[in-house]
Amino acid sequence: MHETVDQHMLESILGRNNELAHHNREHFNELGLVAINIMSAPGAGKTTLLEKTLSSLSTDYDCSVIEGDMIGDLDAKRLQKYIPAVHQITTGKSCHLDAQMIARLLHAQKFGGTDYLFIENVGNLVCPAEFPLGEHKRVVLLSVTEGDDKPLKYPVIFHNCDVVVFTKCDLLPYVTFNMVKAKDSIQNLNPKAQCFELSVLNDTGVDNWLNWIKGMRS
Numbered sequence: 001m002h003e004t005v006d007q008h009m010l011e012s013i014l015g016r017n018n019e020l021a022h023h024n025r026e027h028f029n030e031l032g033l034v035a036i037n038i039m040s041a042p043g044a045g046k047t048t049l050l051e052k053t054l055s056s057l058s059t060d061y062d063c064s065v066i067e068g069d070m071i072g073d074l075d076a077k078r079l080q081k082y083i084p085a086v087h088q089i090t091t092g093k094s095c096h097l098d099a100q101m102i103a104r105l106l107h108a109q110k111f112g113g114t115d116y117l118f119i120e121n122v123g124n125l126v127c128p129a130e131f132p133l134g135e136h137k138r139v140v141l142l143s144v145t146e147g148d149d150k151p152l153k154y155p156v157i158f159h160n161c162d163v164v165v166f167t168k169c170d171l172l173p174y175v176t177f178n179m180v181k182a183k184d185s186i187q188n189l190n191p192k193a194q195c196f197e198l199s200v201l202n203d204t205g206v207d208n209w210l211n212w213i214k215g216m217r218s
Helices: 002-031 046-057 074-079 099-108 155-159 170-175 180-189 206-215
Strands: 036-039 061-067 087-092 116-120 137-143 165-166 192-198
Touching: 002 036, 002 099, 002 116, 002 180, 046 061, 046 074, 046 116, 046 165, 046 206, 061 180, 087 099, 099 137, 116 165, 155 180, 180 192, 192 206
Parallel strands: 036 116, 036 137, 061 087, 061 116, 137 165, 165 192
Antiparallel strands: none
């Protein structure tokens, strides 16, 4: 009985989140912006990739960021060096952003004229997978330092994403990460997922990533 009640509560929470995510998507579409939800485990390089992305895109496009962290604003301050429109959401005990958090911010802040809205989710490979935010694209970062078994251990987030970005690829000669194995696992879970291999340190693959982003507005 207890498990049935818990399952019902979870389904209710997820259902309400999906309704709000749909509302957020409508709002994004009305504003004419592209919303990209960036997810990963802690330390995979979300903020570093956003720094590189914003330094390139912000000269030609109006970019905004929603920065999700359980506590603190260190990442938000890093990104404010590149653009002023960085909006912090502190989630407290919650290990993910949800659609209601995004909805509140959308109604409190002005995003008119924004071309790209990047949402940096809380570092976690579990909870963010279950809570769509209304984004147009879902991106998962996988650092080569994490291990090539992550798609098998956390299948939901890889199954539900549009893009997988392999980060820190300059370290491939020094780790046991098997790129072929990782890509095969992702392909089996999500044949439509597009993969990028890059290193922000030496700029390998960064142009391919940026071209994919720009292509969403062409």
